[in-house]
Amino acid sequence: MIDIRELRTRYDEIKANIQNRWMNVDLDKIIADQDKRAELLHDIEDLRARRNENAKKMKGKMEADVRQALIAEGKALKDELASKEALFSEIDALFNEEARTIPNYAHPEAPIGKEDKDSLAIKFHGEPKRFPFKPKDHVQLGEALDILDFESGAKVAGQKFYYVKNKAVILQMAMERYAMDIVLKHGFTPFITPDIAKEEILQGIGFNPRGAESNIYTIEGTGTCLVGTAEITLGGYYQNTILDKKDLPIKMTGLSHCFRREAGGAGQYSKGLYRVHQFSKLEMFIYCLPEQSDDFHKQLLAIEEEIFSGLGLAYRVVDTATGDLGAPAYRKFDIEAWMPGRGEGGEYGEVTSTSNCTDYQARSLNIRYRDDDGKIRFVHMLNGTAMALSRAMVALIENYQNEDGSITIPEALVKYTGFDRIEK
RNA sequence: GGAGCUGUGGCCGAGUGGUCGAAGGCACCUGACUCGAAAUCAGGCAUGGUCAGCAAUGGCCAUCGUGCGUUCAAAUCGCAUCGGCUCCGCCA
Secondary structure, three states: OOOOOHHHHOHHHHHHHHHHOOOOOOHHHHHHHHHHHHHHHHHHHHHHHHHHHHHHHOOOOOOHHHHHHHHHHHHHHHHHHHHHHHHHHHHHHHHHHHHHOOOOOOOOOOOOOOOHHHOEEEEEEOOOOOOOOOOOOHHHHHHHOOOEEHHHHHHHOOOOOOEEOOHHHHHHHHHHHHHHHHHHHOOOEEEEOOOEEEHHHHHHHOOOOOOOOOOOOEEOOOOEEEOOOHHHHHHHOOOOEEEOHHHOOEEEEEEEEEEOOOOOOOOHHHOOOOOOOEEEEEEEEEEEOHHHHHHHHHHHHHHHHHHHHOOOOOEEEEEOOHHHOOOOOOEEEEEEEEEOOOOOOOEEEEEEEEEEOOOHHHHHHOEEEEOOOOOEEEOEEEEEEEEEHHHHHHHHHHHOEOOOOOEEOOHHHHHHHOOOEEOO
16 A cells, blocks of 8 residues: 555645546545544544553552542543444544555556556567468467367366366476576576465455455455465565565565456457466566665566567567556556467467566555664565466467477477477 | 464563563664774664654654453453464375
8 A cells, every 4th residue: 555644745646646547546535534533543542541541540559439439430431442442443444445445656657548558568579470371379279289178177177277288288397497597597586385375465465355356266264365476475475574674685486376267358368378267477576675676677577578588489568558557556567479379360468567566565564674774664566477377378389380280399498398399 | 173382572581460662681783992803891772653843852652473352450361363382183
C-alpha cells in the first residue's frame, strides 16, 4: 500500500493516478474514514491514559474505601473503553481495506492510457520469422510430435491443464537450466520456493485472494493459496524484517509452479499453452535501496532480453500503459516474443514481465532497512520473469518448426538437452 | 496425527499480576586513555502512532509469537491459534 499519511499531502497526484489507471477508488470516502478512525483513536488513547493513571494510584497500601472508589472508577473507564474499542476495530478494518485499494504511484515516463494498445513498444529485436511454408501453431506441432497432450490434461485435471511429454520434458528442463545459468551469472541466489503461501503474504504482494475476479486458487479452510508466481514467495521471504543496508541489494531467483484460475480468459489467444491453469516459472526478485530501483529495473529487463535473444527469438519490449499496470507496479516492462502460430500469420505474445513496485509491497509486508542516519526506511522491491516455461515453449516450438513438423533445438539449449531435434 | 516443553529488544537471556519498555550480556555508536589499534573506563543504544515545538526534544498511546478472555491493573493468569524443540506413530 501507499503511505497513508500522503492521502492529503499528495491528494491531487493520487487522484490523477487513480484516474490514469482507470480504477474505481473513492479517495474522498477513504480520507473521511481515515478522519473518523483518527478521532476515535484519540478518544481511546485519552481513556487509556486515564485508565493507566487510575491503575497506578492503586499500587501501594491504602484505606479500603479509597481503594473501592478507585476500583469503581476503573470499572467505569473499562466499560467506556470497551465500547469505543469495538467501534474502532470496525472502522479500522474498513479503512485498511479501503487504503489497500489505492494503487502505487506511477513512473512519470510510464505511458498514460487505458489498455494494452496504449502501451508503448520501446524496442524491437530481431526480425519476425518467415517460413517458406505455412507454419503450424504449437498445439498442432506438439500433439503431432506427441510431446504435448492437452486432451489427457483436460480429462484428468480439467480444461487448460496439459501433459508435457517425451522430449518436451527434457526440453523444458533444459530451458529452466539455461535461464537459471544466465540469472546466476548476474549474482542472484537460487531458490526453489513453496507453491503455497498464506493469504496475508498474497495481500502484501498485492494479490487479491478472494472474490470472483481473483486469479488465485485458495485452499479451503487453511488460509493459504496456491501461488500464481514465485514473486509471492520471494517477496514474502523477508516479511517483518529490518535488513542491513550493507546486505542490499538482495537478488533472488526462484523456480516454482504457478497456478492461475484465469476465470473468463477464453478465446483464440488462450488456446494451448499460452493461457493455462498451471505452469512453471523461473522468477527474479530484487530488494534494494530506493535510489537504486530504477536502475535495477532496467537490469532485470536486460537479463530477460539476454535470455530471449540468446534463444534467437525475435521480440519487442513494451513499456506498459498506466491502465494496464497492476496496483503495486510503479512501472512495468514486458517482453513480447514473436509467435508464428498466434493469430493470423503470427503475432507478438507476452513472455516476460518485470515490475518496479517501489516501496508499495515493502510497506504492506513491513520490509525495511536501517539507513546511514539511523532511520529505518522501506526497501524497494522488484520482480521480473526469467522464463515462464509454458509461454517460452510456445515461442520456441513455433519459431523452430520445420516443414516436416519436426523442431530444431536452438543452439544455446543443445548442451542442456543433449539432442538437437525433436521429430516423430 | 498423539504427548510434553518452548516463543521476551539486532542477537543471547532474566523477569514475584501493580514501581517493567522490560535486569544482565553480546553486538553497535560516542567520548576518555593511546602515535594508532586492542584492552579498559564513562555514556548512549527498540519500533510504530499521536500531540506540542522551527528544531534539539518532550508528553501521551500501543507493542514481550498472534488472537480472545480474566482483572481496577497482564510479559506475568486462562483459553485458542501459529512457529520451534523433544519423544511416539506414519511415510517419499
